[in-house]
Amino acid sequence: MTKELDTIVIGGGLHGLSAALYLARAGRKVAILERSWVGRHSSGGTAAGVRTLNRDPAEIPISLEAMDMWHRIETIVGDDCGFHAHGQFEVAEFEHHFPELEERYAMTRAMGFENEELIGRDELRRLVPALAPHCVGAIIARQDGAADPHRTLQAFRRATEAAGVTIYEGAGVIAIEQVGIDWRVRTEQGNFVAPTIVNAAGAWADKIAAMVGDNVEVGHKASMMIVTERIAPLLKPVVGVVGRPLSFKQTHQGTLLIGGGLKGKADLEAQRTFVDFTQLARGARAATDLFPAVDKVRIVRTWAGMESSPKDELPVLCLSPNASGVVHSFGYSGHGFQLVPVCGAIVADLIMQGSTSRQISSFKIDRLYKN
Ligand SMILES: Cc1cc2nc3c(=O)[nH]c(=O)nc-3n(C[C@H](O)[C@H](O)[C@H](O)COP(=O)(O)OP(=O)(O)OC[C@H]3O[C@@H](n4cnc5c(N)ncnc54)[C@H](O)[C@@H]3O)c2cc1C
Numbered sequence: 290m291t292k293e294l295d296t297i298v299i300g301g302g303l304h305g306l307s308a309a310l311y312l313a314r315a316g317r318k319v320a321i322l323e324r325s326w327v328g329r330h331s332s333g334g335t336a337a338g339v340r341t342l343n344r345d346p347a348e349i350p351i352s353l354e355a356m357d358m359w360h361r362i363e364t365i366v367g368d369d370c371g372f373h374a375h376g377q378f379e380v381a382e383f384e385h386h387f388p389e390l391e392e393r394y395a396m397t398r399a400m401g402f403e404n405e406e407l408i409g410r411d412e413l414r415r416l417v418p419a420l421a422p423h424c425v426g427a428i429i430a431r432q433d434g435a436a437d438p439h440r441t442l443q444a445f446r447r448a449t450e451a452a453g454v455t456i457y458e459g460a461g462v463i464a465i466e467q468v469g470i471d472w473r474v475r476t477e478q479g480n481f482v483a484p485t486i487v488n489a490a491g492a493w494a495d496k497i498a499a500m501v502g503d504n505v506e507v508g509h510k511a512s513m514m515i516v517t518e519r520i521a522p523l524l525k526p527v528v529g530v531v532g533r534p535l536s537f538k539q540t541h542q543g544t545l546l547i548g549g550g551l552k553g554k555a556d557l558e559a560q561r562t563f564v565d566f567t568q569l570a571r572g573a574r575a576a577t578d579l580f581p582a583v584d585k586v587r588i589v590r591t592w593a594g595m596e597s598s599p600k601d602e603l604p605v606l607c608l609s610p611n612a613s614g615v616v617h618s619f620g621y622s623g624h625g626f627q628l629v630p631v632c633g634a635i636v637a638d639l640i641m642q643g644s645t646s647r648q649i650s651s652f653k654i655d656r657l658y659k660n
Contacts, residue, residue, distance in 0.1 A: 406430070419582055519544050
């Protein structure tokens with residue numbers, strides 16, 4: 290049986306859900322085709338940090354818009370997604386790290402961005418008393434924060450289905466063919482036809498891109514996380530540190546979530562990730578150096594999730610130059626959770642108008658074409 294639609298979204302992660310949501314609310318007949326189940330990969334394993342801090346300058350404009358959206362996320366998906374804005378910090382442990390932060394601060398101010406602020410030792414201690422006293426200062430973004438990943442997934446899924454989107458789980462895309470002005474998408478659950486397609490297939494998005502003639506070189510990364518047993522309230526913001534792989538925060542339940550650049554291994558064919566305990570130990574060491582009080586806290590679980598990651602670690606968010614009606618949305622490189630609400634709106638612009646007023650010129654797919 291062939292299902293006829295306006296837009297087929299490939300990939301049931303948060304970016305696929307967000308794109309489908311905006312398209313359906315604009316009156317489009319949309320289906321999401323997901324090979325496994327919604328949230329199976331990166332979006333189900335995310336740390337859900339909501340961060341404008343320390344972004345590549347090319348991402349800052351859309352990240353700031355996304356941050357405004359997070360502050361009113363309940364009006365968008367009908368749930369607050371567990372979002373709290375307790376700030377994100379990038380700490381300088383030693384004096385020789387501080388100039389890097391001063392430079393970053395000067396650069397963002399010169400570009401006209403005001404979300405980042407430079408603070409010294411006293412303010413840092415006042416805001417994060419649990420931090421080791423040797424730390425000398427930080428750049429911070431006070432409006433940043435973190436959300437609850439599973440509530441976010443559920444909220445986006447509910448909102449998307451309420452807007453009329455049909456989600457097909459267990460519907461892996463096998464092939465895509467052009468049929469007149471339409472695309473026929475072959476899956477394990479039959480064929481789907483639509484004039485427009487959104488490629489939001491995460492770590493496998495290069496395979497989908499190749500099916501429509503965009504042959505790209507995209508790497509991938511397998512970000513890792515540690516979660517600990519519950520402890521008494523210790524800190525509210527999310528804390529990273531210059532020169533070490535660390536993102537450290539405490540959930541409402543009291544567990545500590547430790548990640549931030551810790552990389553495991555991925556087997557894309559088998560759709561599996563593997564935790565690298567040597568790397569993980571570096572993250573745990575950074576955490577106990579910065580927060581000596583957590584020295585004896587027990588690790589409960591570790592995991593890794595994979596997604597595509599171009600060399601420049603910028604997303605691919607654009608119309609295909611080759612394939613009419615195809616929009617790519619992938620390559621979020623371990624920091625795409627925060628961008629979810631705005632990227633859905635951008636994809637909808639691209640599908641419906643063929644352009645967007647948002648600044649996405651650095652996110653074109655042709656920068657990754659194979660020679
Ligand atoms: C451990 C970890 C921590 C992170 N922490 C943060 C953070 O603190 N802050 C932040 O901003 N970001 C963070 N991220 C990144 C963020 O989670 C991702 O950028 C985001 O979830 C990517 O969503 P996605 O929809 O693009 O990809 P995914 O969620 O991976 O979804 C892609 C989907 O496509 C499906 N698919 C693939 N091939 C096919 C096919 N052929 N047919 C049909 N379906 C297919 C897959 O099954 C998958 O479900 C983290 C990621 C990880 C793994």
